Amino acid sequence: MRVCVLGAGVVGLTSAYYLVKKGFDVTVIDRQEGVALETSFANAGQISPGYSAPWAAPGIPLKAIKWLMQKHAPLKVSADPELKKIAWMGKMLINCTEKAYDVNKSRMVALAEYSRDQFITMRKDIGIKYDDGQGGLTQLFRKDEQVEASEKDIKVLKALNVPHQVLTPAQILEVEPGLAPVIDKFKGGLRLVGDETGDCFVFCQELKKHCDELGVTFKFGVAIERLVVEGGKVRAVKTDQGDFEFDNILVSMGSYSKELLSDIDISVPVYPVKGYSLTVPITDSQFAPVSTVMDETYKVAVTRLGGRIRAAGTAELNGYNLDLPKVRTETITHVVHDLFDQGCDLSEADYWTGLRPMTPDGTPVVGRTHIDGLYLNTGHGTLGWTMCCGSAAVIADIISGDKTDIDSQDLSVRRYK
């Protein structure tokens, strides 16, 4: 049975891996000249089931208004009245109720926990290495209000059995000693013990080698134009290099899945939410992070990836724009300077930007469609690295007709109807 995976980001590539292991004849098509050259290239490196939560949460609309007026704010919205952006923000607003938050969060945590376990299995099975670490994630609170607000999150973590530790500043230093020169800035922390870290790009390079050995065919430098559907069944993918026929097609084109699907009347409410990262070599490891620290004031994650520090953050709603203006990187630079100035030389930093394929409810879209043979694994937003192995294992089970290990009903596109 021939399956074509559209998109060689981390989501498409992991899907290809799980599909070929099930015995499918797998082809991956991508416009780039290799794997993970778009959003999966330089993310924050967190594999974070403990931090999996929708951005649409009670209280966010008010916070968003405040953020729009601050210099180092986690959210930026371009002023142009783009209809798609306004419609998407409206859908996100509807998801900001307590009830919607609880439903969305429990779906996301279940998938992310399953995904982390799949990472562990994959490491055992194929010995894959990707500057990975298993040191957890430490949220840092600069204000008493943040410590108080975390009590609500702690209740949810307890209810979902997510291992965590509440930390005093002294206890923060036990897990992240590199913060010693600046520990007075913090009132407390919350550690998500089971979270992991790793370089998504390195992972994809390594996983591609395994996929090559397992017989996956890669077609790079091919632009996908549209899907050919006949009699309710997907027949082929039309590209700039001709039509390719398959029995099944899986769409994993990140932020670009939406346009392809709207052509055939499948509405997937994904909007490209832009983010920025910097990567800088560590010059003194005693002043570098051990794992991930998340500065809650700026919503910037700073992660140790082998001999480098990766920092990432900012959510910018500005269409498919991939410009990299210096002013937008000031917040991530500011946080690294503020926390780990003695551990790196920021003049050596490489900057990057990418588009998170975000759904308004935070949960990816994983499952079948009403078109026979057409499947989706897309819309992973802020957590595609965290959830990739889990959602890939789920979609491989669905395409094979096998029972999924976790409940996958709510993950399909049908939930938007």
Ligand SMILES: Cc1cc2nc3c(=O)[nH]c(=O)nc-3n(C[C@H](O)[C@H](O)[C@H](O)COP(=O)(O)OP(=O)(O)OC[C@H]3O[C@@H](n4cnc5c(N)ncnc54)[C@H](O)[C@@H]3O)c2cc1C
């Ligand atoms: C700043 C930032 C920080 C992040 N930090 C984290 C983190 O710490 N942890 C985490 O879990 N997640 C994080 N994420 C999110 C994560 O990186 C994404 O969810 C994930 O990379 C999405 O993977 P994808 O495969 O769906 O998309 P992509 O990696 O974008 O892959 C889509 C592929 O489709 C191809 N494609 C698209 N259109 C076409 C076409 N017409 N023809 C041919 N090919 C096409 C592209 O070339 C691309 O290779 C972060 C994202 C950003 C931007």
